[in-house]
Amino acid sequence: MSQDWTRATAYDIREAVKSGAVRAETVTQAYLDRIAAVENQVLAYNEVWNDHALAMARAVDAKIAQGEDVGPLAGVPIGLKDLICTTEGRTTCSSKILANYQSPFDATCVERLRAQGAVFLGKLNMDEFAMGSSTENSATHQTRNPFNLECVPGGSSGGSAASVSANECAFSLGSDTGGSIRQPAALSGCVGLKPTYGRVSRWGLVAFASSLDQIGPLTKDVRDQALALNAICGHDPRDSTSAPLEVPDFTACLEGGVEGLTIGVPKEYFTEGLGDEVRGKVEAALNVLRDSGAKTVEVSLPHTSYAVAVYYIICTAEASANLARFDGVRYGYRHPEAKDMREMYVLSKSEGFGPEVQRRIMLGTYALSSGYYDAYYLKAQKVRALIKRDFDRAYEQCDVIATPTTPTPAFKFGAKTDNPLEMYLNDIYTISLNLYGGPGISVPCGQSADGLPIGFQIMGKVFDEAAILRTAYTYEQRSGVKLAAPELAAS
Amino acid sequence: MEFETVVGMEVHVQLDTESKCFCPTSTDFHAPPNTNVCPLSLGLPGTLPVLNKKAVEYSVMVGLALNCEISRWSKMDRKNYFYPDLAKNYQISQYDLPLCHGGWIEIETSAGKKKIGITRAHLEEDTASNTHEIGGGFSGVDFNRCGIPLLEIVTEPDIRSAEEAYAYLTALKQILQYLGVSDCNMEEGSLRAEANISVRPKGSEEFGIKTEVKNVASFSGVQKAIEFEVARQIKVIGEGGTLVQETRGWDADRGITFSQRTKESAHDYRYFPDPDLMPIVVDEAWENELRERLPELPAARRARLEEQYAIPPYDAMVLTLSKGVADYYEAAAAAKADPKKAANWIMGDLQALLTEAKQEIEDCKVTPDNLAAMITLIEDGTISGKIAKEILAEMFASGKAPKAIVEEKGLVQISDTGELEAIVREVLAGNPAQVEQFKAGKDRVVGFLVGQVMKASKGKANPQMVNDILTKQLKAL
Known part of the structure; x- marks a missing residue:
């Protein structure tokens, strides 16, 4: 039997590995072979960990051989966006300033995935510091x-999305600050x-x-989302903003259909700027849900x-402080010709x-500056509260x-690089959700005439991931x- | 023209918590450089701060002791500036909503008592320490100190003299030590004081141009720096010059202040709420719980000691300067020592021994019980006060009980009349000249003769009895 494990879902891999139908090492090797074959065309990874991945897979196999408990992600090979800290390899954020940076600790989600038996294939490319x-x-x-x-592929989690769609991992982790998981998932045809x-x-x-930042999975289907979320969600005392709440078993939230569910359709999202092809596919998707028993109502998010505008003030203000630490003093890039302290800062940065990173640091610094704070940062925070209220009222x-x-499917390289504002507008449908704080999922709902994927977004109330998972799963x-992405010619 | 001094103080106190303000790393910065560090203290990417609850509790306790209002809701802010001792290139501090605000502290100077307003007390994290002495043209940064919780306490511009500033610092330190929230060691930098100093014509309502004097290593240094700065400012004004708002350093060796940084190069710190931290909510229940945990504070204890032990106000003041001494005193009194005598011994001989040995009373080998026992030995006539001084020194060195020392060295007082009469006779026989002087009416020689008797008895003679016997024998001559 020659099953192509790289086309399988994480769920199927887990079942097969746990039952002994296939060795984790075999699955991991299949993914490593796939990466070797297509990566020169997709270029999703910053770093592939051949030896480490195989060692992790063999450890899972050894546990199974000894009858030990393996976790719910046993032998599932995954990729990690390159701003998630790992003790293995480097954590570069796709930036020159951290090109050789190695983290002395694993992110909490990495620890949890490891404990559940996942296998790490490597680190995935992204817009520098997730800006793009x-x-x-x-x-x-x-x-x-x-x-x-x-x-x-979209961004900023472009490597995370492309690697899933190109079957270079079973699923991946990305991060979403203004749409950086959902937008690339939509553009690259996977679930985010x-x-x-x-x-x-x-x-x-x-x-x-x-x-605004939040880590989330990019997967081949909705059920794998539930599997991945089960692994990474939950309170962590090391993060003061992490919610001390019980996490439901998301895999048990998928079934049940949408009978009796009310779906809000915000009129402000279906106006000028929305491409016809996208509009058509999204309306078709709404029809599928209506046919499945859901009711739709028009809502307003005024x-x-x-x-x-609010997003680009808040995110740049926070970024201007968050990125200040990259100064060449303790780690990271330090300009070799700096002659004094000031030059070390200026030249290294x-x-x-x-x-783009420099542009955002400057925007944020400006928004926080004495004399401008009230007009920009404070005003933005006030409008953020109004946007939150919009969602509360709609719900x-x-x-x-x-x-x-997204308003349109994927665009060609260079199409928007000369106009940052046009690039920012690609996130117009995803940004509000981060300002509100709730969960959101993008599922593929068809392809354009050119064969490019189109995404359908379902947003939920805060901490109600269950509702969007069930809706997306039903859809x-x-x-x-x-x-399915076209066959990529093996190199 | 007569000028009035106007001073406001900013004091940074390191809170004596076990772990740092935002991470579980130890606050012991005596450890070898960069050993008490963690990914957070080094500002590594991916780290997040978690506020130390104890640091908040200590801050609130200080606020309560300083009669402040405690903010029901406050937050941490980011203060942005670049410097190598600041790992994240922003300091987590509090900007517009400090934990504590609107309090006062009472000070006492030669002119009497006075209240100094406390504007605010806010929590922040300490920076790393830079050193420029590692050689090779390099500077080093030690991150052990980075992230230690600091409480910044700011006064109103209520201080009117260098002496008041000194009194303020003393009173503040006393309260902090009573609370047990800081060791207040200025040399090690766990307490740092800055003075904002200006002068104005007497009677004027407006403030003059202020200078900020930093990096002073002692309270007396602060007092001297203010005295110098006030005189300098008055001189500049008197000569028709203009003062500039600036930061000045204090050169303790030369006793002068010097310009460090002028206002033009001041930073725009771009404060904004730290999104990594949740608001700090101190509800009434928590505030009350902390209020109940407050120990008796210096002013209250001073009044109680004065009344309870019937000791003079001066004694009560000296004994309550440090919590350790007050605790020691009360323990000795509880062990049945005469309260006034115990006060005298502690303020006098024991303090002298401690000062000489550069020791704190907490580390003293003389237990309060043993001090009380020693005082009782004097009371019941077993030893003389003079011998007691020797015994105390021995107790201080060895920690032995006074009775053991008395027995070991045979220092029991001679109170036997016959024995004493014999010694007196010998002394009088050996000092005929002084005896003649006494006969000629010079009473003062009695003191000399008593001294000779004490000497002959190796200090063991009962002084009161010696006096009596000597007077009797002289008169009989």
Whole structure:
């Protein structure tokens, strides 16, 4: 029997490994072979850990051989976005300033995944410090969209999305500050979920914007989301913003259908700027859910038009402080020609950070500056409260909110790099959710005429991941939409 | 023109918690450089702060002791600036909502008692320490200190003289030590004081241009720095010059202040709420719980000691300067020592021994029980006060009980009349000149003769009895 394990879901791999139908090492080797075959076209990884992955897989096999308990992710090979700290390999954030940085500790989610038997394949490319929507801001290289190698995979978790769609891992972890999981999942044709802020510990996640960042999985289907979330969610005393709440078994939340569920459809999301193809596929997706017994109601999120502006003030302000620590004093890049302390700072940062990161640090510094704080940062916080209130009010009328994930499918390399504002607008449907704090999932709902994936976003109330998982799972089952990237020629 | 001094103080106190303000790492910064560090104290990416509850409790206790209002809701902010001793290049501090605000402290100077307003007390983290003495043209940074909790206590500009500033610092330190929240060691930097100093024409309501004097290593240094700075400012004004708002350092060796940094180069710290930390909520129940945990504070204890033990106000003041001494005193009194005598011994001989040995009373080998026992030995006539001084020194050195020393060295007082009469006779026979002087009416020689008797008895003679016997024999001559 020659099953291609790289096309299997994490769930199927886990079942097969646990039952002894296949060795974890065999599965991991299959993924490593797949990476060797297609990675020169996709370029999803910053670093692949051949030996480490095989050692982890063999450890799982050894446990099984001795009849020991292996976790619910036994032998599942996964990839990690390169801003999640790992003691193995480097943690570069796809930045020159951390090009050789090795973390002395594992992120909480990494510890938890390891404890559940997952196998780590390596670190995935991203926009530098998660700032971007196309992964073109990586200091290392450009990751390609497996559905069309001339297009971007989305970002900032572009490597995380592309690796899943190209079957270079069973699932991956990304991080979502303004859409950085959901947008690349939509553009690259996989399932991406941003959990509620506080659901997943941020210990070991290199901070971009602390009040918005959240780690989440990118998977091949919705059931794998539940499996991955079960592993990474839960209170962590090392993160003060992590919620001390019980976490339900998400795999038990999938079934049950959407009969009686009310889906809010915000009118502000279906206006000018939404591409026709995306609109058509999203409306078709809503029909599938209606046919499955859900009710849809029009809701209003009246402050939606301010979300992008509010987001870019808050995230840049927080980033300007979060990234101050990269100064060449203790670790990371230090300019070799700096002659004094001031030059060490100026030259190390000017050379170590790419242009988008520098732009955001300057924007944030400006927004916090004396005399501007009230007009920018404080005002933005006030509008953020209004945006939160929009969601609270909308959820009085509905259980979940459904929208497109992005206005258009994936775009070509360089198409938006000259105009940062146009790039920022690609996150217009995903940003509000981070400002609100609730969970959101993007599931594939079809392809454009050019064969590019289109994403359907379902957002939930805070800590109600169960509702969006059940809605997305029902949609996935009923619609029969299952995207597969075109065959990539083996090198 | 006559000028008035206006001073406001900023004091940074390291809180004596076991672990740092935002991580579980030890606060012991005597350890070899960069050994009490962790990913958080080094500002490594991916780390997050978790607020030390004890640091909040200590801060609130200080606030309560300083009669402050405790904020029901406060938050931590990020203060942004670049310096190698600041691992994250921002310091977690409190900006517009300090934990404690609006209090006062009572001080006492030669002019009497006075209240100094406390503007605020807020919690923040200490920085690392830089050293420029590692050689090779390099500077070193020791992150052991980075993240130790600091409480910054700021006064109103209520202080009107260098002496008041000294009294303020003394009173504050006393309270902090009573609370047991800091060792207040200025030399080691666990208490750092900065003075904002200005002068204005007497009667004026407006403040003059202030200078901030930093890095002073002692309270008396602060007093001297203020005296110098006030005189300097008055001189500049008198000569028609203009003062600049600036930070000045204190050169203790030369006794002068010197310019360090002017206002133009001041930072824009871009404070904003730290999104990694939750708001700090101190509800009424928690505040009350902490209020109940407050020990008796210096002023209250001083009043109680004065009344309970019927000792003079001065004694009560000296004995309550440090909590350790007050505890020691009360323990001795509880062991049945005469309260006034115990006060005298502690303030006098024992304090002298401690000062000479550079020891704190907490480390003293003379237990309060043994001191009380020694005083009782004097009372019941077993030893003389003079011998007691010797015995105390021995107790101080060895920690032995006074009775054991008395027996070991045969220091029991001679109170036998016959024996004493014999010694007196010998002394009088040996000092005919002094006897003649006495006969000529010079009473003062009695003191000399008593001294000779004590000497002859190796200090063991009962002084009262010697006096009596000597007077009797002289008169009989």
